Amino acid sequence: MNRSKISRRSILAAAGTAAAVTGFPSILRAQTREIFIGGPASPGLTDVLFPLIEKKHNMKILFEGTNSLINLEKIRNNKDRPTMTVTMMDDPVLVLAQREKLIQKLPAEVTTLADLPALAKPADGMWANWCQPMCSASHNTQKVKGVASYADFWDKTYRDGLILISMRITQAVAPLLAATQLATGKPLAECLKLADEGFGKLRELRPNILQVSTNAPQAQQLLETGECLAYLAPDSRTTLFRKAAGAPVDQSYPKEGVIAMPAGVALVANGPNRDLGVTFINELLNPETQAMVAKTFYSKPTNTKTVLPAGLTFPDMVVLDWEYFADNRNKWIERFEREVAAR
Amino acid sequence: MTSVARPAPASGRPPAYLQVAQLTKRFGSATVLHDLNLTVEKGEFVSLLGPSGCGKTTLLRLIAGLMRPETGRIVIADRELTRVPAHKRQVGVVFQNYALFPHLTVAENVAFGLTNQRRSRDEIKRRVGEALQLVRMAPFADRSVSALSGGQQQRIAVARAIVVEPAILLLDEPFSALDRKLRETMQIELRHILRDLGITSIFVTHDQDEALVMSDRIAVMNEGQIEHLGTPADIYTSPKSLFVLEFVGLSTRLGGTVVSSHGGEVEVETAFGRMRAPAQFRPGSPVVVAVRPEAISIGESEGDGRNVVRARLTDVVYLGAKTQLHLRGERSGDLIQAEIARLPPGGLPSGSELALTWRVEDTMVFPAPASAAS
Amino acid sequence: MSGVLSGAPAARPARSRLRFEGDMRGLMALPALLFMGIVFALPLGLLLAKSVQGADGLTLNGYARVLGDAYYRGVIWDSLTLAFRVTLISLLVGYPAAYALARTGGVMQVLLFSLVFLPLTVSIIVKTFGLTIMFRREGILNWLLINTGLTDGPIRFVFTEMSLVIGMVNVFLPFMILPLYSVIRMLDGRYLDAAATLGAGPFTTFRRVVLPLTMPGIVAGSSIVFAISVAAYVTPGLLIGERYMTMSMVMAKAFLNFRDYQLGSAMACVMLVIALSIVFASSFLTRSLEQRGGR
């Protein structure tokens, strides 16, 4: 009894002291050379790419990795006094940001823009694509020996073996276009505008669908452990990164083609430290960094002057009209949920 | 508010120890105390007696400072307390369920008030010891209070309240949780302790016997007012109202109308015939004639100075020291209760008609309640 | 923990006459009410008000879209039946568990209690990862089933409705057990003896004595599990994804993807009304049961 009383008191005292010593995080921080960037939580960004840029330009990158739509919601609510300088999002979300005037046109100071093809500078250079990850499908190499065609996934050997990514996430365009291609017989590149015709075929995939996922890490875990045979579709950033880490997964290259994911980077309208933002984007797009991006993110660089590291090749990719996608996405989400995902 | 008069001391007499003057308390639209006045002398033990809802607990809480009155004043020992918060009033309270602190030991409970007064450790120890001695609980000092019986808990509650030497002690039905036997011992014991210490006490109860046993004076309360303040004997023998009569002790009550009044005596026409009583009422007034059961005798001659009724015996209840008779009037069917020391030899057969008589002086008359009058 | 969600204490209602103690103690509630009013009710109210905002003035269009659409009616129905199933199973499993927990004593009880508490502290993400590992074709569950000869080959469990329900029970069961436990603990063993001496069999004793006395705990645990299951967003998303749409997922879509505040707010209002009516109904139920039980 007595002993326990003493120890109770000493624990309380220790806790009190600890609280007094550590206190609250200091609010005062150096304001200079700090840049706040919002973007996707993707392997390679904070551990490889950012430290390099930080070192080279003596800046500190504060990165908030989160879902693009939540990112957009925050930019929107901070519109009056933005805190973010640069945002990295997929093109369809950047289309929305542009329409709400939440981003500003890239200025001429971003000199490396000149070396980007027009397709990588959407909306007259409102933003730039800093790389093009491959998006097709990803499969478990222990269970599946390569994927010849998207049609394979409709085969009954894949019964309960597929995870589809939610239509709420941009990469879901891959299975949709694959279905459209199979339904219409048109080349993948033309399928976006016909996508409404693909839903019937996508519906036929239902017996094979294990889950429609909004949580990428969980889907990835099931793919890697072989519970699921193929995952449509994380892009090469995740798949090939995990392949390199030793997970038994690989990017599928079906004969119909691979879709170029548009990884965009933009300046937030009226964001602070604009010149740092310009430096960052310039650095991101210059040929040397782009070579590193290609290697780190397993993604095709957009700067045409980039010299690809030895052994690294990328297939020709289908580039989509993301503005059209953005315009139709809500309709497709609704159809997808009601016709494909529903029990 | 400004017109509230200071409870004026009667000329020559010192002001009473506790003065409650013109106290009014409302709960929303319901007025619980009406303009109540009460004075208590130092060392007195006064009971507040009344049915539940009569305002006695409210009065106690007002004196304690646990509630604030709308109007009126409370003065104890010349100290104006009306605006003083509870914890500065130096009023001790023994609560109905004792409200002992289960997280403290017996001694810590008793010491609680003294520690608040920042007494020295030695003094606290000494006074707690004395208080526990007084309530014969010294061996239990280090026990947990939850391990005590009801009677023991009550002793601790008393010790806790008196150890701080309060200006006045308030007791809120402290015996209600005890069984009958224990209650009777505790009543006497508590009365002794309080008398020895000379503590002025106010005691709330709805139990008339308890009030009669313990009190110097009793205040019978009804609907927020004190109907009768007096000694137990006074309350019993000459209740000031029908309510007091009914609330304290048994009685037989007969409705009637005053037919004549002269020389401090009235004659009342009842269902049992005419009765006389020492009172003053206007002829024609509706009244209730009442008599205590023990004042009634059986079969005595109808001499002068006695009222008589004839009634048929329905029940005989043997109560040990006395025997209770239940009778019913021939014509009216009114119930009459009488008490006799012992049954006449041969007993009283049920159904026999008896003549009951009592002295005119023992006859009480009250104005009939409003509902009966109309 | 009795009377939990119903709020006001069940055991001893405050004597009404105490309400008007002529001082300022009512002000004690003020800081909390102000805080919740400003930080919770106001922002939520502003958001939910958008459910009736149309392009031109007030409209019930949002509600028409939610309640007039068979698909969304199905989603509401699915959410409610899911929450109901989770609550029912949690109760059926949690009651005997809480009973056994309350009837153990000493160190053992502390240990078991900690074991019920521990899972609450682990992130739901981790727990669902663990659950999917259990449910895999090569997982423990299938291994058990195959080795006991109950099935020949592996059964698919992951992302089935069954695993959804089991997973949600796993996550929310402690919220059922703890209130039940605290009520059962207060149950006086003498009631059971008394019932037994009156010739009541164990089943009758349970039905006529134990069950009514523990009803506050049952209602408290059930209403809280129901409320959190019906509002759950992360858990069903991880356990089954979009193959079983819930109201929360529709709200997420409406607010984040569509920026259709009318739809999202209308759905949120529908859900709030349903949850509140269930809470009020359960509080009413407890009160009437308590009055009947004389406690």
Added chain:
Amino acid sequence: MATAARILSAIILALVLIFLIMPIAIVIPISFSPSTIFSFPPTGFSLRWYENIRNADGILRALWLSTQIAGLSTAISLLLGTLCAIAIVRGFIPGGRLVATFMTSPLMIPGLVLGIAMLQAAREIGLRDGYAALLLAHVVVTMPFIMRTVLASLALFDFAMVDAARMLGCSYPAALWRVLVPNILPGFVSGALFAFIVSFDNYPVSIFLVDVRTKTLPIQLLNQLEMSPDPTLAAVATIMVVLTILALLVCDRLVGLKRMAAV
């Protein structure tokens, strides 16, 4: 029959405990697996995922932030909630039952809706500090859990004790502190534990309010998981389990789990 029921309920309790612990127990060995994937049973032993935590920027900071937010929001809820609960139980305010339902109603709102509503309101009034916004939101999230346990504890508390303390020289606040608080301490502790955990594990509300400098643990964990979907998460979870067990031991020292279990 009665014995049979007792045995049956004990068996059910054992199964329930296994069921509750199993998902966590499975994750722990995976944290020591050398494999990069979540394979079970693990094929060897390695501490690489623990080393990974040390490298994983921000997890420790997030842990500390979450501890602060959970601790402070629990303390604020406890203070405000207890005062409000006393007023409800004692009938100091009209409509107590309604007020109690109001205070517990955040439980019935999906976190996402709360998060959006609060983000918008915070910006509307110009509150841009992530720390403050998180703290305010977490008080809302924890309040229902405090209210339910404290209300239940107060229902069993004899308020005459407060009056008794006042009559013995304590002011009303002092009486609450010296008599009410020690007597409903178990209720406080179990309510506070619930609240702390609910805040500590909150994802859907926090995600809208965190900013780049103030990131709570669940957000950071999911972030970490998205950036490297490997068993680092399992290692973090294992550490959390160990910390929880330590916290339970501390609670046992402070109040005694047995008393805590009493409410």
